[in-house]
Amino acid sequence: NAGVTQTPKFQVLKTGQSMTLQCAQDMNHNSMYWYRQDPGMGLRLIYYSASEGTTDKGEVPNGYNVSRLNKREFSLRLESAAPSQTSVYFCASSLADTQVLGNTEAFFGQGTRLTVV
Amino acid sequence: TQLLEQSPQFLSIQEGENLTVYCNSSSVFSSLQWYRQEPGEGPVLLVTVVTGGEVKKLKRLTFQFGDARKDSSLHITAAQPGDTGLYLCAGKDKVIFGPGTSLSVIP
Numbered sequence: 181n182a183g184v185t186q187t188p189k190f191q192v193l194k195t196g197q198s199m200t201l202q203c204a205q206d207m208n209h210n211s212m213y214w215y216r217q218d219p220g221m222g223l224r225l226i227y228y229s230a231s232e233g234t235t236d237k238g239e240v241p242n243g244y245n246v247s248r249l250n251k252r253e254f255s256l257r258l259e260s261a262a263p264s265q266t267s268v269y270f271c272a273s274s275l276a277d278t279q280v281l282g283n284t285e286a287f288f289g290q291g292t293r294l295t296v297v
Numbered sequence: 298t299q300l301l302e303q304s305p306q307f308l309s310i311q312e313g314e315n316l317t318v319y320c321n322s323s324s325v326f327s328s329l330q331w332y333r334q335e336p337g338e339g340p341v342l343l344v345t346v347v348t349g350g351e352v353k354k355l356k357r358l359t360f361q362f363g364d365a366r367k368d369s370s371l372h373i374t375a376a377q378p379g380d381t382g383l384y385l386c387a388g389k390d391k392v393i394f395g396p397g398t399s400l401s402v403i404p
Contacts, residue, residue, distance in 0.1 A: 184339070289339050
C-alpha cells in the first residue's frame with residue numbers, strides 16, 4: 181500500500197544546477213500538489229494539478245516548473261537551483277481538488293530534503 | 298491574504314499532562330483541518346471541522362471549530378509520547394496551512 185511516493189528522499193545541489201523531483205500516487209486520485217516546508221512557515225503550495233492535463237500556480241511558484249505526466253505522476257523541476265530553494269518538498273494527492281472542495285483529505289509523501297549550496 | 302497563526306510554536310510537556318494548542322485567523326474559513334506530522338514523514342489528516350461551534354473527538358484528542366469559523370483548538374488529554382509531532386492546521390477556501398505547533402511529550 182504505497183500511497184504517495186517521492187524520489188529522491190535527499191539531494192544536495194550546487195547553485196545553478198537543475199533537477200527534477202518525482203512523485204507518483206497509486207490511489208487513482210485526480211488532484212496532485214507540490215508544497216515546500218520551511219521552519220516556522222508551514223506548508224506553502226508551489227503548484228498543483230486539479231486533474232490530469234491541468235496545472236496551476238500556487239502561493240510560491242517562482243523558480244519552479246511542473247509536469248503532470250499522467251494521472252499517477254506529477255514532477256517538480258528546478259531549472260537553476262538557488263540557496264533560497266533549500267527546503268523540504270512534499271508531494272500530495274487527493275481524490276478531488278482541495279482548492280475547491282475543502283473537506284477532501286490530502287495524502288502526503290514522505291518528503292524530499294533538498295539542500296542548495 | 299488569508300493567514301493562519303498557531304500557538305504555541307513549541308510545547309514540551311510531561312507524559313500524562315493535558316494541553317491545548319490553537320489555530321487563529323482574522324479570516325472566515327469554510328472548513329478547517331488538523332494534521333499531525335511525525336519527524337521525517339509527511340502530514341497525516343486527523344480531522345476536518347466544518348460547522349461553527351463543532352466539536353469532534355478522536356480518542357484523547359478533542360477538536361473545536363470556533364463559532365465564527367475563524368479559529369480552532371486542539372485539546373489533548375493525558376498526553377503520551379506517541380503524541381509527539383508537529384500539529385498543523387489548514388484552513389479552507391483556498392487551502393492554507395498554519396506554521397504548526399511542535400509538541401514533545403516526555404516520558
